[in-house]
Amino acid sequence: MRSLTQRYVQSAVDEIHSFSNTRISVGGVASPTGGLGEIFVRAAVSSDFCGSAPLNGNATYDAWDGCGHQRGTPRVEGGTLVLRTSAYQNKSEAFRGELSAHELGHVLGLQHHDGAYAGAYQLMHSGLASAYSAGQAFKAGDRNGLRYLARNTTTPPSTGATQVREASSLAGWTALGVGGASGPVVASRTASVNLDGNKIIYSVSGGRVFEAASSTGWNNLWTGIEGVSSNAIAALTLNGVKYVYTVKDGVVHEAHSANGWRNISTGIVGVGNDALAVTVLNGVKYIYTISNGNVFEAHSANGWRNQGTGINGVSNRALAVITLNGVKYVYTVVNGMVHEAHSANGWRNLGTGISGVSADALAAIASSGAKVVYTAAGGTIWEAGSAAGWRNLSTGVPGNQVSAIPIGSGGKVVYTN
Incomplete structure (x- = not known):
């Protein structure tokens, strides 16, 4: 025996x-x-x-x-x-x-x-x-x-990670620290999704990816994903599955909740370590990256073949994407100004008029049929919407990094650090 x-x-x-x-x-x-x-x-x-x-x-x-x-x-x-x-x-x-x-x-x-x-x-x-x-x-x-x-550790190594705050347009943009039983959520960058009313934050800290959800009291749990860039993370949901995208040694990786967060290379190589954006359109997942100021697009329906969009001369550290009415919109920062390009205009990159923003932070959502962009300037998060002619207004929420999600009927939530 x-x-x-x-x-x-x-x-x-x-x-x-x-x-x-x-x-x-x-x-x-x-x-x-x-x-x-x-x-x-x-x-x-x-x-x-x-x-x-x-x-x-x-x-x-x-x-x-x-x-x-x-x-x-x-x-x-x-x-x-x-x-x-x-x-x-x-x-x-x-x-x-x-x-x-x-x-x-x-x-x-x-x-x-x-x-x-x-x-x-x-x-x-x-x-x-x-x-x-x-x-x-x-x-x-x-x-x-x-x-x-x-790993014999309880807290991620410090790499400039700071406390994540949540603020909602439905609560007058009052910023509150996010955290649960595991302590405060800290991050160098975040990505956020809304899955059937459950708000979920994915944070990078010390090269590891953590997940915290409103449904679990913001208990911050390590996904098992590690060794990734601390400056690039993106997330989306599709058919009830949560997908997280990161950059590891210049290669984009994908992990999802249905495979136990096993982080697998997409084959998209030679990308910058500081910007990443994703979206879904008609069941197809799209990944946007920046390399040497040039924006590239790859998608799941073409085997992640990475192709240039023609958008160039942009900051390597700020990128956002949304879909609205079947069109993909990409937002970048050029010389402190937010630019917009979309799939229906051949990716012609045009200034929105939003200026004086940080080259390190950018988020975008579609809300109530309008496009909304969030930027950082002077340690504060700013909001501009297409329905208001891109007039840039301070939310008063402190932060140098931002991710955002729509909630409810016209509600907007930002996560900053």
Whole structure:
């Protein structure tokens, strides 16, 4: 029984090694005597581990609920996985493998999660509800949690990330800090989406992408996406799936909620690290990038083939796009002035008259049939709309970066930092 147990545990360890930089050694297997059917974990942890984790009991780090209760750096120094012999007897191969991997997850710091993640139950379900197969025991959410723990950190490295604020036109543009149980949301850049009334912020901090949603009290959770530019992020929704786009070493990557946020190259290469915009039109996803002042377009229906739009001479750090009435509109900054080009005019880039703006920030939305552009100037966010002849008015909201979403009937929300 010992060799059988060790084989299943080693299989789970090998799987973790395949997707995480965690390195685990299996030191041996014991068959304790005692009560029948008991399965428990003994974990030795550092004193600053998240929550309480006595030597005799389950570690309490909950990768699903973020790290709001952490007091330092979670780090499992060592652990003992104890599986009573009776728990394995007369059980199927699948059950034995799933049980071993599940309890190993506890040793490494994962707690139970009984809800679905990315549309599927996870290995860490308290009822062992996942569909087990050797080499694929850990599901997308399990893997995200283990990757997070492997980094041995509770807060992202500082790279100029600052507190994110939310302000709404429906509340007089009063700016309030965004945060939840995991603490304040901080970012160098944000992207935001509205999915069926749920406001969602994607933030980049320290090269990692986090997700916070109004429906979960703005609890800020790491998606598992890492190693990306801290100055370029974009997001969209399509058929209920959330998509996030980032730039990594000059290559645009796509990750989505239905694939467990696995970050995959689109093949769009040679792009700048400081600007990215996306939109959807007729079920097709469009990506816009800037390289050396030139704007490029690629879309999912052409295999992400990146083609020049002819828009040139623009800031490499400010880009926004929307669709309205079947037309794609691209906004850029040229010498402190916002310009607009669209697919129906052959991408001819024309000044809007909005001037004196930062070359580092730009957002746009369609609201009540009008185009609305947000810019930054003097540490404040400004709003201009096509329905008002692009008259640029201060919102009074502080910020040097901005993303925006429409809400309700004519409501507008900005996220700034």
